[in-house]
Amino acid sequence: MIPVYAFAAGDTLGLVILLDEDQTMVSVAERLQASASVRVAPRPGLIVLHEGRPVDPYATVASLGVRPLDRIDLVEGDGR
Amino acid sequence: MLPRQEWLDEARKLDWELSYVRPEDAFPAVQSGRPWLEHGAWKHWDEPFRTTFGEYVGNQSAKDEAVFAVREALGRLRDYRRLDPVWLNALKLHGATLPLAEFAAVVGNLRAARFGRDSAWRLTATFGALDEFRHTQIPLVLLHELVKLDPQFDWVHRFYHSNNWVAIAARHLFDELLLASDAIEFAIATNFVFETGFTNLQFVGLSALAREVGDKCFERMVASIQTDEARHAQIGRQVLEVVVREDPGYAQHLVDKWFWRSWLVFAIVTGFSMDYFTPLEARRASFKEFMREWVVDQFGRSLADLGLSKPWYWDTFIESLDWYHHMVYASAYTYRSTVWFDFVVPSPEDRAWLRAKYPRSWPDLDPVWERIVERWRAADVGNDFAVHGTAIVAFCDLCQLVLCGGTPKRNTATSLERAGRRYIFCSEPCRRIFEQEPERYASHECLVERVLAGRAPANLIALVQRYFGLTQEDWGKDIARGNYAWLHRQAR
Numbered sequence: 001m002i003p004v005y006a007f008a009a010g011d012t013l014g015l016v017i018l019l020d021e022d023q024t025m026v027s028v029a030e031r032l033q034a035s036a037s038v039r040v041a042p043r044p045g046l047i048v049l050h051e052g053r054p055v056d057p058y059a060t061v062a063s064l065g066v067r068p069l070d071r072i073d074l075v076e077g078d079g080r
Numbered sequence: 081m082l083p084r085q086e087w088l089d090e091a092r093k094l095d096w097e098l099s100y101v102r103p104e105d106a107f108p109a110v111q112s113g114r115p116w117l118e119h120g121a122w123k124h125w126d127e128p129f130r131t132t133f134g135e136y137v138g139n140q141s142a143k144d145e146a147v148f149a150v151r152e153a154l155g156r157l158r159d160y161r162r163l164d165p166v167w168l169n170a171l172k173l174h175g176a177t178l179p180l181a182e183f184a185a186v187v188g189n190l191r192a193a194r195f196g197r198d199s200a201w202r203l204t205a206t207f208g209a210l211d212e213f214r215h216t217q218i219p220l221v222l223l224h225e226l227v228k229l230d231p232q233f234d235w236v237h238r239f240y241h242s243n244n245w246v247a248i249a250a251r252h253l254f255d256e257l258l259l260a261s262d263a264i265e266f267a268i269a270t271n272f273v274f275e276t277g278f279t280n281l282q283f284v285g286l287s288a289l290a291r292e293v294g295d296k297c298f299e300r301m302v303a304s305i306q307t308d309e310a311r312h313a314q315i316g317r318q319v320l321e322v323v324v325r326e327d328p329g330y331a332q333h334l335v336d337k338w339f340w341r342s343w344l345v346f347a348i349v350t351g352f353s354m355d356y357f358t359p360l361e362a363r364r365a366s367f368k369e370f371m372r373e374w375v376v377d378q379f380g381r382s383l384a385d386l387g388l389s390k391p392w393y394w395d396t397f398i399e400s401l402d403w404y405h406h407m408v409y410a411s412a413y414t415y416r417s418t419v420w421f422d423f424v425v426p427s428p429e430d431r432a433w434l435r436a437k438y439p440r441s442w443p444d445l446d447p448v449w450e451r452i453v454e455r456w457r458a459a460d461v462g463n464d465f466a467v468h469g470t471a472i473v474a475f476c477d478l479c480q481l482v483l484c485g486g487t488p489k490r491n492t493a494t495s496l497e498r499a500g501r502r503y504i505f506c507s508e509p510c511r512r513i514f515e516q517e518p519e520r521y522a523s524h525e526c527l528v529e530r531v532l533a534g535r536a537p538a539n540l541i542a543l544v545q546r547y548f549g550l551t552q553e554d555w556g557k558d559i560a561r562g563n564y565a566w567l568h569r570q571a572r
Contacts, residue, residue, distance in 0.1 A: 003472075003528075003532055005474050005483070005493065005495075005504055006474075007483075007491045007493065009488070009489065010444075010447060010448070010488045010489070011448075011488060011491075012406075012407040012408075012410045012411045012445070012448055012484060012488055013407065013408075013411035013473060013474070013482050013483055013484045013491075014473075014474035014482070014483030014484075014491055014493050014504075015471045015472065015473060015474055016471070016472040016473070016474050016528050017471060017472075035469075035470075035471035036471070038414045038451070038452070038455060038467060038468060038469050039410065039411075039414055039448045039451055039452065039469075040447075040448065040451060040488075041451055041454075068502075069495075069502045069504070071493070071495060071504075073491075
């Protein structure tokens with residue numbers, strides 16, 4: 001399991017979530033939305049950023065080289 | 081008997097030429113601070129109160145009598161039972177975070193009472209140390225009565241002896257500010273920035289609110305404490321004037337560092353109390369308006385008078401007046417079992433007031449409260465954990481507070497790699513402060529690192545009970561257990 005700092009669009013704080021190496025970014029987005037769901041209603045169409053850069057939603061944690069304590073953001077729009 | 085004015089300066093100015101030791105050995109820089117200057121640079125040190133020991137004892141005795149008279153008349157359990165229960169959470173927050181920090185301030189003042197570079201400074205710091213004993217003991221005595229009313233008040237004494245996440249953050253701040261600072265840094269950081277800049281806000285502002293709420297005992301207590309603060313805070317300006325003259329860059333560095341560190345803690349302690357724990361009908365101004373008047377305007381003028389600039393992050397600070405304490409409050413509401421006081425969901429009227437007072441930020445914050453309200457409508461009354469976070473929360477490696485910088489659209493957290501270790505900070509100012517003195521901060525482990533290293537439990541309930549020291553009886557809850565009349569729950 002890889003712990004990362006995670007920030008969901010519309011949320012008021014940063015979280016730490018644990019990722020599996022074979023998880024896709026779609027799954028990571030779902031995990032983060034579930035973790036923040038007490039404050040932010042889950043919704044579709046958000047984009048995942050890894051270390052500030054948009055990533056392929058079907059790329060896995062391992063293929064992107066996600067390291068412990070990297071930053072994941074879930075943002076609206078085109079991610080820029 | 082000599083009149084006061086004929087002996088006062090003889091008594092206050094008792095510096096003499098040292099012949100058995102060198103001045104730099106009697107007043108080493110590690111304790112006295114830098115810049116290390118010959119005594120000539122300090123010999124005109126003075127402060128406006130010019131109190132004698134006899135006057136000090138007489139004044140303090142009279143003030144104590146006045147506070148305890150109010151306590152006898154209006155500080156009994158029956159009086160507190162008449163207060164709005166939401167307001168009591170302001171007392172729990174204030175009582176846990178400040179009185180024992182004042183006890184640590186005794187040490188800082190005593191260091192200045194020995195290592196301050198002029199005898200008048202040392203004498204005023206001696207009074208400051210005695211003041212801080214008083215500021216510890218009076219709240220402990222007055223609030224102890226309330227343990228019978230609510231076990232959460234036990235945290236007034238227990239807080240700093242716990243590993244609660246707020247206590248970790250508060251110790252990180254106050255250990256450095258009050259226990260580890262040399263006499264010059266203590267004077268500038270504590271007496272000038274913290275006491276001149278911020279305690280006015282907490283003590284004068286909260287005293288005014290306590291009056292509106294009808295809490296006469298708390299009002300008189302903090303007003304009495306503030307009269308001491310106003311006196312010993314004068315040390316700061318007098319020391320700062322010398323440091324500005326001799327080493328203006330260092331003076332600016334200390335002001336910049338301690339203003340930011342102080343702001344974060346007051347945003348929580350005072351911001352929660354003013355905008356959430358004060359009943360709507362008693363609020364006269366928002367936290368932001370208090371900040372504008374007491375800190376931005378008055379402290380800003382003090383800096384200009386001294387020839388100092390506003391801190392380099394001033395625009396970030398002004399921006400955060402609209403956001404930071406609201407971001408932390410909403411976050412902490414959803415982790416309320418991790419603290420020792422209760423929270424309230426802002427009512428529709430509260431939210432309308434907050435929208436009017438914070439037109440720039442509230443439209444982005446209100447959806448969070450709408451979501452929390454939706455969750456309560458779907459949950460059973462009293463089922464706090466149906467409206468509660470369970471994920472691990474991230475903490476700043478400088479201030480040790482949750483990563484709540486910025487806005488819901490753009491969290492300002494920023495990271496750093498140093499010597500093979502990764503650090504994260506809630507904001508650029510926290511990161512810059514860390515980078516300026518990494519050897520001072522780098523070895524401290526934030527709560528997440530303790531969890532990841534297995535030194536603190538990852539499971540929320542285990543963390544709350546075994547590491548934070550809370551029990552089901554005293555951990556924070558929704559004050560209405562989700563049963564707000566304005567929720568218009570459907571009978572199920």
